[in-house]
Amino acid sequence: MKQLKITNRRPKIVVIGGGTGLPVILRSLKEKDADVTAVVTVADDGGSSGALRKSFNAVPPGDLRNVLTALSDIPELQKQIFQYRFKKDDSTLSGHTIGNLIISATADMEGNIYRAIQLLATMMHVKGHVYPAAEEPLVLHAKYMDGTTESGESHIPKKGKMIDYVTVTCTDENKTVKAGRKVKSSIMDADMVVLGPGSLFTSILPNLMIPEIGEALLKTEAKVVYISNIMTQLGETENVNDADHIKVLHKHLGQKFIDIALTNIGQVPEFYIENEQNEEYLLQVEHDFKGLQEEVPLIISDDFLQLTSKGVYHNGEKVAEEIFKTAFNSQRKIKEYFKNA
Incomplete structure (x- = not known):
């Protein structure tokens, strides 16, 4: 059982993940009176990030770029420049974003991705x-239900098979996988740790499979929240409901560790699914309330949908409000407990 701890400060909220869902939540949490920390996956090997990872033998910058932008207070025009992606007809820089190039150059200049990100965060x-979840690029490995295996974050979903388990290694297999600086201590000192939203096997689990991070999640006194995905994902979570997502996470760490499930019950209109531009996303994740009750002590369910011209996302403001309210109420109860003891 997690022990109560007394605190007299802003709640510390650590968000772990990657992909497009993480920045949505971070942008809204930034506006709350909370001490926010983002721990970002470093297993991406596709697109611009993958190309730069290969060229520099360095941590892929894409997810870090999106998180820096989400938490940044610089003017919008500067963010747009940082996020600008070169057109496909540019033979040299095709597909690369300016931000990816800047992060890679800064890491090369500083000799370390951690120092590079802290410098850019200040700027x-x-x-x-x-x-970064780790300070060197990691290779994601998957074992499928049929016993076969595949390696590489961008290759794993393309097999079209149900994934049983994932692990990570360093690109240099002689090295031990280690968490990045301040990652473990941030989790241990947090009031709340948030997982997701993001691809279950390729954005969230790569972080948890770093031994120090997995161990910290099992030992921390913080409440651990899982934000369930809205849509199933091709090659990862076909026919997987919200309770199944959590069962997979518990299986990977060998015990139940998630305290709160935040799940969407709003209905995605059929025409949004039919017109979804991203072919990875298939159908809406089904809600299994009974299954969730068997996995977690607390369920927060609401219509968390944000329908945009680009697709279906979480309503960052509503999700952040629930996260912050839960963290704040936990702190208040802790203070009242010690005051009345």
Whole structure:
């Protein structure tokens, strides 16, 4: 059982993940009176990030770029420049973003991705903390239900098979996988740790499979929240409901560790699914309330949908409000407990 701890400060909220869902939540949490830390996956090997990872033998910058932008207080025009992606007809820089190039160049200049991100965070007036989950690129490995295996974050979903388990290694297999600086201590000192939203096997679990991070999640006194995905994902979570997502996470760490499930019960209109531009996303994740009750002590369910011209996302403001309210109420109960003891 997690022990109560007394505190007299802003709640510390650590968000772990990657992909497009993480920045949505971080942008809204930034506006709350909370001490926000983002721990960002470093297993991406596709697109611009993958190309730069290969060229520099360095941590892929894409997810870190999006998180820095989400937490930054620089003017919108500067963010747009940082996020600008070169057109496909540019033979040299095709597909690369300016931000990816800047992060890679800064890491090369500083000799370390951690120092590079801290420098850029200062330059970009980041409100919060951004830490890479590891300080060198990781290789994601998957074992499928049929016993076969595949390696590489961008290759794993393309097999079209149900994934049983994932692990990570360093690109140099003689090295031990280690968490990045301040990652473990941030989790241990947090009031709340948030997982997701993001691809279950390729954005969230790569972080948890770093031994120090997995161990910290099992030992921390912080409440651990899982934000369930809205849509199933091709090659990862076909026919997987919200309770199944949590069962997978518990299976990977060998015990139940998630305290709160935040799940969407709003209905995605059929025409949004039919017109979804991202072919990875298939159908809406089904809600299994009974299954969730068997996995977690607390369920927060609501219509968390944000329908945009680009697709279906979480309503960052509503999700952040629930996260902050839960963290704040936990702190208040802790203070009242010690006051009345």
